[in-house]
Amino acid sequence: MKRYIFLFAAMLALVSCEEFGPVFKDKYEDPEPYEYYTDADFDPDSFVTIAELKSMYEPGKPIVIEDDIVIKGQVTTSDAEGNLYRTMYIQDSTAGIELKMGKTGLYNMYKQGQWIYVKCQGLALGAYGRMVQLGYEDVSGKYETSYIDVQLLIDLHILKGKQDDPVKPIVVTSAEDILSEKYVGMYVTVKGLEYGNEVFCIIYDKNGNSTYLSDGSHGIDSWAFSEEGFAEYLKKGYVSNPENYEPAFYSVSQYFRLQGADLQVRTSGYAEFADSKLASSGITAVNAGRISLTGIMTVYNDNYQFLLIDLDGVRIE
Known part of the structure; x- marks a missing residue:
């Protein structure tokens, strides 16, 4: 079932910056509760490991995922220091993958150690310089994936789980x-x-x-x-x-x-x-x-x- 934890109310007010620009840093209002997901909210047969998902990619052949599959991983990165831009990484016990989120200030919304569920159906699996990424289809064809930069799409595909201890390297x-x-x-x-x-x-x-x-x-x-x-x-x-x-x-x-x-x-x-x-x-x-x-x-x-x-x-x- 969904449970409640706290998150800053002002997070959804963050705006995008120029490419590689500094992330938003400011004082936020008192936290309000938000729902988080657990395994029970998904069909058990829909889960695949991150390694299994990455194995679906063939070099030079990006795909839009048609099957109703879900990956689950913990956030390992933070863009608070500005060395990541519009992206974050999650991993499970088998592998890690880059999520092309298309937003800055992600460290306010997704904490290191937090569990994330990704509903992969409709997302694009591709690579940039051999680095496998999960994002949205790039209709221009210039890149194998594009950013999931529309909040509605993020809300449909990237679902927050409970906060846990940070991942040990x-x-x-x-x-x-x-x-x-x-x-x-x-x-x-x-x-x-x-x-x-x-x-x-x-x-x-x-x-x-x-x-x-x-x-x-x-x-x-x-x-x-x-x-x-x-x-x-x-x-x-x-x-x-x-x-x-x-x-x-x-x-x-x-x-x-x-x-x-x-x-x-x-x-x-x-x-x-x-x-x-x-x-x-x-x-x-x-x-x-x-x-x-x-x-x-x-x-x-x-x-x-x-x-x-x-x-x-x-x-x-």
Whole structure:
């Protein structure tokens, strides 16, 4: 049966921001009760695991799910720090998956550890850069999935269950595990990392010409660039003709290594911690092999990447 817990009354008043813009942060009114779902609200035969759902996808062949199936998982992410945009991840004991929610400020509506039921009939299962996603059909055909950005559709498909303890991360300690599909989409802690002193970042001049910063650090010692951070970086002389560039937000991939395997930690320029220095979190040569990162394992084409939720996910052991 449906039961009652509390949620902030003002949550439905959140509005969308520009792409990768900061999430809404403000003081909310006193909580009011809302209904939450349990297993008893669904046909027992409709449940499939997240792994079973993901197995329905064939590369390059997105599908609109026709069967009346339901997945159940716990929320593992939060967009409070701005490193996730219009998306969240859920997982069960078998796998994790990205839900393309199409809303910002999701951390106010879906708490880490909360159970979520997803009625999959009518949703689209596809991928972006091999990362399997569940969303809505992209009628333009440009992408394999689109955002579930209409509140009516969200209310029909994404149903809130009870609040539970946050998911404990799976501990990963081998290169084999970060170079496989095994934990893609799941909440993990990768231990024993060393900093690779290497980045990947694409910047654009005023004419739209791109410059690739890779195969070295290029003096980038922060997780990413806010506008202010990039303006300061231009003053350091690492980029030729800095007068041709304007301040902008840039994502950066910082490389870490485990037993010779590369792991790209990609951070949005709109993250609250974009300009934070790696050294302030203990990311230094002296701590090689002692770095642990907690977040979501992802993949983009042939590169296995890592998504930090916040800097609490960075530890020196």
